[in-house]
Amino acid sequence: MKNFISVHDVTDIDSLVKTALQYKASPFTDKSLGVHKRLGCLFLNPSMRTRLSTQIAAQNLGMEAIVFNVSGEGWSLEFEEEAIMSGTTVEHVKDAAPVFGKYFDILAIRTFPSLKNREDDYSELYIKQFIRYAGIPVVSLESATLHPLQSLTDIITITEVFKEERKPKIVLSWAPHVKPLPQCVANSFSQWVNAWGRADFVITHPEDYELSEEFTKGATITHHQEEALQGADFVYVKNWSTYHDYGKLYESDPKWMLTNKKLELTNQARVMHCLPVRRNVELSDEILDGPASIVTQQAANRVWAAQAVLSAILKSK
Numbered sequence: 001m002k003n004f005i006s007v008h009d010v011t012d013i014d015s016l017v018k019t020a021l022q023y024k025a026s027p028f029t030d031k032s033l034g035v036h037k038r039l040g041c042l043f044l045n046p047s048m049r050t051r052l053s054t055q056i057a058a059q060n061l062g063m064e065a066i067v068f069n070v071s072g073e074g075w076s077l078e079f080e081e082e083a084i085m086s087g088t089t090v091e092h093v094k095d096a097a098p099v100f101g102k103y104f105d106i107l108a109i110r111t112f113p114s115l116k117n118r119e120d121d122y123s124e125l126y127i128k129q130f131i132r133y134a135g136i137p138v139v140s141l142e143s144a145t146l147h148p149l150q151s152l153t154d155i156i157t158i159t160e161v162f163k164e165e166r167k168p169k170i171v172l173s174w175a176p177h178v179k180p181l182p183q184c185v186a187n188s189f190s191q192w193v194n195a196w197g198r199a200d201f202v203i204t205h206p207e208d209y210e211l212s213e214e215f216t217k218g219a220t221i222t223h224h225q226e227e228a229l230q231g232a233d234f235v236y237v238k239n240w241s242t243y244h245d246y247g248k249l250y251e252s253d254p255k256w257m258l259t260n261k262k263l264e265l266t267n268q269a270r271v272m273h274c275l276p277v278r279r280n281v282e283l284s285d286e287i288l289d290g291p292a293s294i295v296t297q298q299a300a301n302r303v304w305a306a307q308a309v310l311s312a313i314l315k316s317k
């Protein structure tokens, strides 16, 4: 594996999931793989799980992980080619990224969308500029449109929990929120579940919250949440803002919040969320504190997803 930006960087999802679960069973099997190697973790946005799980994963492989909060502590970066830097940006990525390339063996980066201009966000300029100029492998810790380490984690968790021979029914259900959020997690989850091909996949959301077909093609899409929930084995709850009239939150209708009553429609579904979650807005206390929730198991699995990806990159270097 050269970079890890989306599911397209993975040749065999099941094999990566198997490696991750092997690391979960035996975290230090490859404890010498990353000795004398350094991982640079650049954060242009806040994080808790991604930051900590990636550091732990690197350490399990014997790698040193150095975290740099670019947005809070670094120079303000410019990403546009031929920019006249007379505004607020201080350093061009063309100058900064090659330096990171000399300091580190792998670069892991979290960026975020503006949610103002769809074309800009979906061009993935920030992460592409790092790939272009760093000269070392780049791992996405969430980009403007995708969150591949989260999605790999989600498939790991579903594989770990679901033991039946048949395909599970997985429902991605839109949830209310107080502000517009990126489409990254929903895009990425859709992209990975479709590529995995081992589930009956249904996406449910209010009208006007269609995601890009680039990621959802292959899924069944319905505006009727209760119909979607019938017989579900997993319900993945997530808010996202509008894609077409870009970056808006038209409504926050509480009727879209998952409750125990709605869960009765499912096949004793397990409930997933990437966290952080707004309690009693996106998901009710009764679900998060009840037996259906696997959100902590899911977040814990972030370590093994990151370890499998770093290991694949180190092995192919």
Ligand code: CP
Binding pocket: 046, 047, 048, 049, 050, 051, 142, 150, 274, 275, 276
């Ligand atoms: N799920 C996730 O990416 O969490 P953080 O934003 O805390 O890293």
